[in-house]
Amino acid sequence: MEHQELYGKIAQRLDTLAKFPKVKEEKPVSALLEENGISRRDFMKWAAGMTAMFSLPATFTPLMAQAAELTDRLPVIWLHMAECTGCSESLLRTDAPTIDNLIFDHISLEYHETIMAAAGWQAEQNLEDAIKKYKGKYILMVEGGIPAGSSEFYLTVGPHGKKGAEHARDAAASAAAIFAIGTCSSFGGVQAANPNPTNAKPLSKITNKPVINVPGCPPSEKNIVGNVLHYILFGTLPALDAYNRPKWAYGIRIHDLCERRGRFDAGEFVQQFGDEGAKKGYCLYKVGCKGPYTFNNCSRERFNQHTSWPVQAGHGCIGCSEPDFWDNMGTFEEPLADKLYSSISADSTADKIGIALLTVTAVGIAAHAAIGAIKKDKQ
Ligand code: SF4
Ligand code: SF4
Known part of the structure; x- marks a missing residue:
């Protein structure tokens, strides 16, 4: 129209x-x-x-x-x-x-x-x-x-x-x-x-x-x-x-409009809360951010009259707008890929198709993160 x-x-x-x-x-x-x-x-x-x-x-x-x-x-x-x-x-x-x-x-x-x-x-x-x-x-x-x-x-x-x-x-x-x-x-x-x-x-x-x-x-x-x-x-x-x-x-992924996305692409990750990377605003993927798997507009709209949102405040997204996030997105402060590798075969009740897709995504992201980190080391 x-x-x-x-x-x-x-x-x-x-x-x-x-x-x-x-x-x-x-x-x-x-x-x-x-x-x-x-x-x-x-x-x-x-x-x-x-x-x-x-x-x-x-x-x-x-x-x-x-x-x-x-x-x-x-x-x-x-x-x-x-x-x-x-x-x-x-x-x-x-x-x-x-x-x-x-x-x-x-x-x-x-x-x-x-x-x-x-x-x-x-x-x-x-x-x-x-x-x-x-x-x-x-x-x-x-x-x-x-x-x-x-x-x-x-x-x-x-x-x-x-x-x-x-x-x-x-x-x-x-x-x-x-x-x-x-x-x-x-x-x-x-x-x-x-x-x-x-x-x-x-x-x-x-x-x-x-x-x-x-x-x-x-x-x-x-x-x-x-x-x-x-x-x-x-x-x-x-x-x-x-x-x-x-x-x-x-309709948009948290990760795609995140202000730390450039850090992700450059392989610059916070390794643990409070480290130098955290002070410099590096990406929170390795301390558990689930932004790459989560669809919501928080990174664009933010909260409290556009003041801030979790990633800006220094904690990763926990994927709260995704189905079954309590079961599928935890441990909240660890990368999802690590958890899925060890739990997928054990969790027979989970939505297998969804989890399998998530795992493929997770593997891709983990690989991206690793390649980014290697590139950075070489530089
Ligand atoms: S992993 Fe999280 S902190 Fe990193 S760019 Fe994506 S949404 Fe932002
Ligand atoms: S945990 Fe929920 S409210 Fe927080 S950034 Fe992620 S989707 Fe938005």
């Missing part, structure tokens, strides 16, 4: 949405920004960044800003399953709210156990009411792995003793779009790590409706809010990769 045609289509969609009644009477985004000392100029800079994140031309920036202002037309139900609430925390930090945090405040959260006032019977009633009232119109976001099958009872929520899996299934049945927020909900996460005592499963194994995975431990606030904005802008689900992750966020 031509850019002009796409622009017209989005503008028309936003105009229609603007005529919808607000889900709740909230302050407009402009007032929220002002209260938090954020200028309109900063907001437009943020909108330009989000536009670039979706690979749209800069001329679409005003549409992105308009979409952010319309997030109060969209009811969101957020369910907690078996998890640490780190994904919610990623969004709800209140000490220094970012524009993403504020936009999330603006979204009409109809149900979110961490931040709503109701508890017990009232909370459960609120959930049922919201599902009924916004049937077919709400976005469902689910955080956490879900004990399944004969183990469903390990997660029993609320006064009716309803299982987490039942809550997730019921809410998914009437949702307009469903997002699994975080690695636990997307792939099972730490709950599903070997030996998975509660038979925890990802959301996609609990409902038969399409689920978009937004993994990360936690996912960045940009990736969570970005999905809501994408839905407002396009009204369709985004293009997905093989693991049902939106390509706009997970």
